[in-house]
Amino acid sequence: MSILVDENTRVVVQGITGGEGKFHTEQMMEYGTNVVAGAVPGRGGQEVEGVPVYDTVDEAVEEEDANASVVFVPPAFAADALFEALDTDLDLVVAITEGIPTQDMAKVKKRLSEVDTRLIGPNCPGIITPGEAKLGILPGNIFADGNVGLVSRSGTLTYQVVDNLTGRGVGQTTAIGIGGDPIIGTSFIDALELFEGDEETEAVVMCGEIGGEDEEEAAAYIAEYMDTPVAGFIAGRTAPPGKRMGHAGAIVSGSGTGTAESKIDALNDAGVPVGDTPEEVADHIEDFL
Amino acid sequence: MSILVDENTRVVVQGITGGEGKFHTEQMMEYGTNVVAGAVPGRGGQEVEGVPVYDTVDEAVEEEDANASVVFVPPAFAADALFEALDTDLDLVVAITEGIPTQDMAKVKKRLSEVDTRLIGPNCPGIITPGEAKLGILPGNIFADGNVGLVSRSGTLTYQVVDNLTGRGVGQTTAIGIGGDPIIGTSFIDALELFEGDEETEAVVMCGEIGGEDEEEAAAYIAEYMDTPVAGFIAGRTAPPGKRMGHAGAIVSGSGTGTAESKIDALNDAGVPVGDTPEEVADHIEDFL
Amino acid sequence: MKLHEYQAKEIFADAGIPVPESRLATSVDEAVDAAEEVGYPVAIKAQVHVGGRGKAGGIKIASDGDEARQYADEILGMDLKGYTVEQVLVEAGVDFTNELYVGVTMDRGEGKPVAMVSTQGGVDIEAVAEETPEAIAREHVDPAFGLHPYQARKVVFEAGIPREVAMDVASILTTLYDLYEERDASDIEINPVMITSDDEVVAADAVMNIDDDALFRQPELAELEDETYEDDLERKAGEYGFDYVRLDGNVGIIGNGAGLVMTTLDLVDYYGGAPANFLDIGGGAKAERVTNALDMVFSDSNVDAVVFNIFGGITRGDEVAKGINEALEAFEEIPKPVVVRLAGTNAEEGREILNDELVTVEETLEDAVQRAVEYADEVSNE
């Protein structure tokens, strides 16, 4: 088992004719992902990597029975692409695009509350169920099939932690990068809930970072609802208050919450061991298994 | 019994300090309606007819436990007043105001779909449960307590039909004027459903008019879901196509639906007798009782 | 409120929608000058608020100065369904290969605006909607968000608009929706959007109607209102602020509330009479409004008798009665018999005030209408 994506996921790539869209379509297909269509307005009738392109997501869903989308559309048009995807009956939309204006995302979030589709991202590396499907830009070769779920706000940090796991023979059920933006579709809690409900997932890694209160809220959720053991990692312990560290979300307000300390404390209080290094996180996970 | 309003309804009047608001507050209270508050921005702390005025509907609900609102706010500010009312936990909002821009009402309708509050109107005479409460501008003295429900798109036509009923000793459970605008909060079907669920209502009068397809849809609803007998009346049989007859809704497109004929046929097909005159409607109702 | 084609096109052009070059002309000489300026062939188009101008002879194509003069002369001053043509739009002819339809209106059933696109442009779109509804692609709009660009593309592709111009048409639709919202339009459409041989798109006609209830916040548009009426009676109704529709019969009808007035019309018909008009004096009418209403109905030479039907809610019977008395006392002789029926608020007081020598008072609606129909028959048979 796995969560959200598997070998039956039928993917439409929005923005498939762009440089990134094309490259990662190739990568996803090479990994075995079932990419069934592309959607680019005005490009209907073309083909990319042997995949038929449609003018609208609607057509791609109609014609190719797609049930998930990956969005590589540039930031200026990305919110519109997300609204388009949310207007179909796709189960899942994964938004890779970085740099979508925050107010656009607030509107998308409002729309999201009206539909049943799940959104992952934006500004995220995507989601992978090793050996079955990857939707996004994660490097497939570092993942291995196994029993650990992973959810992370950061892309390359995810790879690092996965590398530490796979390196010692610990595989993953599904790994999700939820994205580093202030407003995202899927929260830590959403992902944890899905992992908790997945029989095959025996432990979960949660990689957080400074800024916001999502990790604190996730800790409260874990304490109350989760039986599956969770190990955590928090990036940004040494970040000075008030400075933005790359991710729009990663800014410490200096007001007590949002700091690495408050997040680590919250997780520890919830019984979640937090590694000082990615290697230590892998140690904790091995202890659980 | 009755629907939507009764002696326990606690009313806040939005726009209570205006000419109409003040006059009808007096009238409503005289009829026995429990008007507990007014809401007019900037007028908090004043009193009208002994009723305390608040700056916001929220305060009126908090302080006076109001559960229904009647809106007499002028058209330019009415949509905002409706949004305000819908943002509280009122059960019912009755919008009397005539002339609200249609696009404003489309937005209100969207908001309405997100909340549990019921809206009646706008551009309607209101709702009355004879002997218990009236919310709006209906002349209380023509109504009598009884077992007939009434729902109508038109104000004065409602009075006419009620007069014919009361004149022969047939009283009403509740009478609702749903309003003549293109976009309204409560449809015929909504009202019919409520009357169908009301044990005391033994027959229902439905007064429609040309334009739109609400009467046709109501006929389909009656045929499928209603046990309570319904008698109908349709105004505008002699209206020429393409002309607007006062009500924004009352325009015949000439396209087959929306004409008096199509509505009368639909009702007859649903087993609803349609009176040629208001007097005949009363005859039909008497037959049912 | 309706805008003229030339007014709507100015607004469209300002918003970036391509329109043909054109000039407005109010005389034949002006029209010919305008034609020379924009270059032949030109379309000479009557600017009046009636549908089907083309079929009715209100649009002609002139290929040279002589034709321009001839057609401008024919159209200016002509009677088009009751309206006199006082201005024409002289517009550069477009060499088109295809005609599309693009529009936005309110779907009252859904309570949402709807964007519509069709390849069946240049013809009566209502007929298309009736006969081949599938030829019009529709997309409902969430009014809180407005028309998303993807929706414009979706409806354009669904309608089967040729790929070469699809994105341009989607962009026109997006602009139309923005105008629809910003300007409080009730309907806005381009029929046809012409596609030229080099795949340019041009708005060859323009319809833009504004929600009357929103004119208070559209002052620039309110100023554009061209108050042309079919006749003096409708002009008077406009001045008095009545909802008034002229009909063919001889029983004048005055009432309060659209539903009740329509019912009164229906009853006149039911009892064998023919209504002369629809006249709603509205809620809460005072004496002056009553006087004005009677003035209007008496001004209609077709009227042989009048029925005055008031069911008072906000409107007070005594006020109405006073108005009726005042209006009628001003005449040496009552022009036509008047039947009055008062019910509801202060009806009794009203009936007491009414002067039986001036009017016939009836208690019920049915009696009042029957009496008025009888009077009308008598008068018309005199």
Added chain:
Amino acid sequence: MKLHEYQAKEIFADAGIPVPESRLATSVDEAVDAAEEVGYPVAIKAQVHVGGRGKAGGIKIASDGDEARQYADEILGMDLKGYTVEQVLVEAGVDFTNELYVGVTMDRGEGKPVAMVSTQGGVDIEAVAEETPEAIAREHVDPAFGLHPYQARKVVFEAGIPREVAMDVASILTTLYDLYEERDASDIEINPVMITSDDEVVAADAVMNIDDDALFRQPELAELEDETYEDDLERKAGEYGFDYVRLDGNVGIIGNGAGLVMTTLDLVDYYGGAPANFLDIGGGAKAERVTNALDMVFSDSNVDAVVFNIFGGITRGDEVAKGINEALEAFEEIPKPVVVRLAGTNAEEGREILNDELVTVEETLEDAVQRAVEYADEVSNE
């Protein structure tokens, strides 16, 4: 992107929010002239992108020409938290009885904008939020609809704003929200709104920060950007387009992806070192970007050793390796020891390309960081 007070005030004033009369001045003479024009007393306010200007001496009230000259002289050219003051706003003093706070920002937890009003204006609002959160009334906004007027009134009354000015403050808040939305602000606030003795309201300060990700559609605002940096290094980072933060330590850090770079910082600290900076070269970085990054870190004289940590997803290890070689081969002598750790896409190819004589290659993150910390210790002890 931050706007200066004077820029934000111009935008506020254009939108109809009352602001005091003011002039911008870049020299003492200009400042004195400006003071004479607006009339005494005047506030002389440093226009720099730092918070707490007042406490830091960047705002003074001058009651005559001598004081104006003295204060302008003091403030112009002063160093305010690392920034040099190059311009001052000379503004008419407001005789106020009360100071309020009004602002709009994004509540990221809710994913919705939030409008905020407080009677505790004129002080550090973050401190108010921390110590007496109930002193700030908040109203969340549905971004599809925008801030409804009733919401503005509601939050103003909830905050306990005096009745005399409540409707004016609500109107300011409505305007602020409109600007927030139209101009893609991330934060917009007035602290304080001053209430004068005759119950007028005036925006005495103005904060407006723009969402960097939305600058592409706010070209007029993008032009207002004042690219002042604390130092040359931050300026360089701006030019190269890096996310860069300077810190106090001596281990230079370069990596790809914010989370991984932060983790590298944390590990440097964990292994007893001190990070000199945060530098994210971003995803898919090519050789030139790598060269630029090394240039930056070497330009920081505090740096004693560098750790280069790349986990390739989009970024390819061979590209990074080529960039590192190119950058280092340009030096006769490598300025500081560089430790490289490559993982992920094409990491092996990258490691093969790297020149062992120029850099130390480590396989794991932990080893790389420890090695860099050792090097830094060695260099700093030399």
